[in-house]
Amino acid sequence: MGRSEHDPEPDQGGSPTFSPSAELPPLSAEDLAALRRLGERWQVSDAVRALPVDPQADELRPSAGGAPAPAPLFLPDRAGQLTATAAAERRDTPEGRAAGRVRRLLLGRPLSSASTLRERMPKVVALPVLASDLLSSVAYGPEAMLVILVLAGSGALGLSLPIAAALVLLMLAVGISYRQTVQAYPHGAGSYLVASDSLGPRAGLAAAAGLILDYVLTVAVSVTAGVAAITSALPALVPYTIPMALAVIGLLLTGNLRGIRVAGNIFAAPTYLFLVAIVGLIAVGLVQAAARGFTPTAPPATPAVEGLGLLVVMRAFASGATSMTGIEAVSNAVPVFRPVEWRNARTVLTWMVGMLIFLFTGLTLLFHLNGLVPRSNETLLSQLAHVTFPHGPWYWIIQAATALVLLLAANTAFNDLPRLLYFMARDSYVPRRFLHIGDRLALSNGLILLAVAAAVILVAFGGRTHSLIPLYAVGVFLAFTLSQTGMINHWRRHRGPGWRRRAIINGVGAALSAVVLVTAAVTKFAAGAWVVVLAVPLLIFLSLRVRRHYDRVRHALSLDTTTSPERPSGEGSIEEQTPAVVPQQVRHLFIVPVARLNQATLRTLAYVGSLGQPTLALHISPEPGEADNFRGQWATWGGHIPLETIQSPHRVIIQPVAEYVSTLRLRHADLTITVVVPDVVVEHPWQRVLHYRTEQRLRRALRRHPGIIVANVPTHLSV
Template structure:
């Protein structure tokens, strides 16, 4: 194995670090497995578990018939036997039973495609030529507004200040290369996901990791908003009549991007390949023709138009311009976040893709800055600077229209980088308990649907709030992304110091340079643009960290409450007898230690209530019927009916003179539980199942209100005995 094929340094992550549908179901830790075995040893059940009145394998000894295209399958045909004790649900088993549900399913599959099997996750990967446009669209498209953002600040000091764009661009190129090289060596160190959140969390602690995650989350949301705003601006520059519809166009594009990404990684990749490559080709053609024209006049710069100064040229203004130009680097971390989405060998393909991206970014950014300077262009309110450059370079022919079309398209689609990485970041945070667990779920097309929808809603809200103005959004942009850059690179410095592999000093130095430069830009952006809107990010990051910690606290409390703990071993003083009911933390997990009282609320004696009473009596447990009466006369009448039925079960009648039903019943059950807290109260409620939804308006739905009232009461189980209407 050659030097270039060196294996990733550091410990190899286990299978659990991969993004698979199984992430929603984490395995038990060794202590819980031990506790599970000890609890199982104490189980005593009245019959063997395999003595069932029905064959759980549905009588199938071989896979069932394939689903018919024109005929409906029986319920048994919706399952196949894969191996003993395991059934596999076929495609039709996932379809809802109602007519409305089936119609919505057909609509969803028309828009987003048929569902993919969990095993297809290994094929939903990207090759380098597809990953490059998907992950670089944000980075490369930023050259359409990054140079203009820098010049828009410099021009505030007048025309003479525009000459500073060249040295500032040179410093930015150095920063791009330093950060790019830093992330290139981060990728093999974290081959299953080298996002800033993971790197900072592993090396700098949980708080630093959450701060990096908060910065990235804000960056991704703003990426969508800024990219769409810049894309719509490119459209309105060429077609000014569409300017009043800026907000509507932007929201529609966000909806289209959401729909495209809900169709899956590979489908989304096929959508974004051509626009990205077309934009790169159009800008390269612009540079070639532009420099050829400049060579014809000896590379003599065209004097820019005179612009009066509105601010003095000082250090603060120069730093603001520098931080504005640094937004051209947003998206450089996208590859490191999406390593699991590459085809094997994942880290090697990701590192190669990142190298291509950084090289193209430097070429396009530096080339455009110099060409803008040679043509003497200044920012204008009614037209983007790239549009001006296109008009100067392509005064005739269709090439200007091609440039604007490809620019608008990639700017609109550049938000796809955020759609690819934002849900994945939430996945890693949810796996560690710092984000809602719903973000672990993979949808029908093996995409993180919940994360995609959350991103689309947040981006649309910000886009509408700022009216789709790019310059209003950019001040919010740089702080979050450079916070993530800084923490990620600082984390890698700690990583190399810990592992000390061969060449670790050189790698440490590279990451230290990246961390230092990123930290300087972070401070410049936070201070220089604080009053322009950066204060929002400065406040939002700690709030997001606090929210993530509160979420983690909730999940930690939940885990502690639900975790398995070994029951105490019977001591010699007890003669080896099991502890008394309720004497151990796991008493309710042992069937022989559960003591029942079945309670059946009965409003009137009819088929529904008699069926519930019969079901309760069949359980063979102590059973109590309860009737709530509004007055004594009705209570007497009900007791007479009960005697006529035969008085088979104990009846307790409660008079409620204020005519409330749910409150008195819930408090009565709570009183029973308080009297004997070791009892498990099973409340069996008769429930009429309505076939039409509008029929619900005709019924009180008391069983649902009772379930809600008893949900907070420990030791109470509420179940229902349904009675289905014929029509």
């Protein structure tokens, strides 16, 4: 059946759906062919396949010990496959069990991978969750515009209306553009995927860097603005601004770690409350203005500190454009919607842009009609609420709703940044740990990184909103510009019906976004925007370095042993790097470091001796007399295994063992040397400090040497 022109075009970047399997991607066709060739060379005896246990037998049930039969640890699905139960997934240490109880208390019970679809959000929940950042920005965006205009004196405030009209045009262009992005890229990833697909990897990384900074600053700015709304109403709380903001970030992190659906249900109500409160404020304000014939109240006389010119107008336009932050949230979060994902996402985006234009226009108009000017000790929204509702509880309701939505607007970033990092990790530009999906089907590592980064920035800037906004606009509009420029190329490459009209819309949005980007970067450079200007190329550089590392690892570990043209110079085939890929090629030498002869040592020697491979015992002695005594004890035991003693005059133990083993391996590159360390395992955590951690120290000393394996044979104590 053919695709309608209203259906989404294929996503050129693949299908970046969220799945735990992303951490374990399938083998390529080349690797599968190489695996088949290597498997044909393997030779193993029948004893290897003759298991002494049944892998799926009832013996996997934990011992009852006379008590009622405990729950099984594993359930057989089919031959060769088991499913771990909750009992098998719990940690079996006192500290592990305590940590598990705390996690369940804070986050709830773990969710299975099969619950992914059930955890998605309907439109009525997705709207407030994803729109909280965009809608809440009207609480500080119009004020940021007026803060610049008032520098040219109170007479310049009249320019707020034509500047607001230009901003509404920008909102429409960008909003329609992102509607087209959602349709063209129905699997999400927004600016990063669009720019990567249409403009190249580096452009994609630039968009991603802008978005990363945007999301971190979204949390810092939103929380700071929310706390400012509280302190405007309750000035006595001003000294506690930073602790309050950090506490809110902690609550947001905990809520989002509980999962998408739970976080959505928790954070939806404040956004709806804010919408009702601000719409009511605008409606009553317009009725009051109509009663006086829409005659503007003259603002208080304010002396000019700068001349009114194009630069001031452009700065005001760029500052007011911060009201659009969060408009890209839906395109990045398409996978959180219920099916049909892209269609529901586009509907929510349309609602969001319409509400943004109404709120922004209404508030800007009322600020103008009431002659309000920015103050250092009270927000413009608070002033408007005082003027509109001089009596009754409505002022406090509006302030409470504003504070809540500003505090929770950061939740948009908590929804989007982890997904962006997921897509980047899938492309090997950030650490693979960001692919991991946590207990509650949340991208936990991305959430934690966002909370920590936002807290650091918030503290560094002293919790001042206006100090953060210059940084905010640059990253946001870098992503907007690249995304819409990429969409122009997308339509030129995929010339479907109406592609010229769509490209023109994207072109208008790209041009206006570029104006804001350049204006903010230039005019706010000294005020802090230099941080973003330097941070974006730094993030691109780091991402490319991460990708280079993963490429090298992938080439080095590839099953395809033919030399790849992309393999860095100096690297040979896989057989040159790892000489043993089939069992019959492995030549073993086992080395057992022994300090004294006791049960732990003899248990280790017995284990190694049972393997039937060449074995050497190694003893480090602090002085010749001790070495003679140890050799006498070895002879008493029977000297069943060759012994080498090394005198260490300065009583160093780990490094001589490491140097001896690595030198042997260097001289005999065909050997695989396994260092087997006796290890005493104590019952209580505090007892660990009473024992040497020889195996861990040796592992650290030898980890950089190829062909050397460090293992341990534990002896468990109950003392």
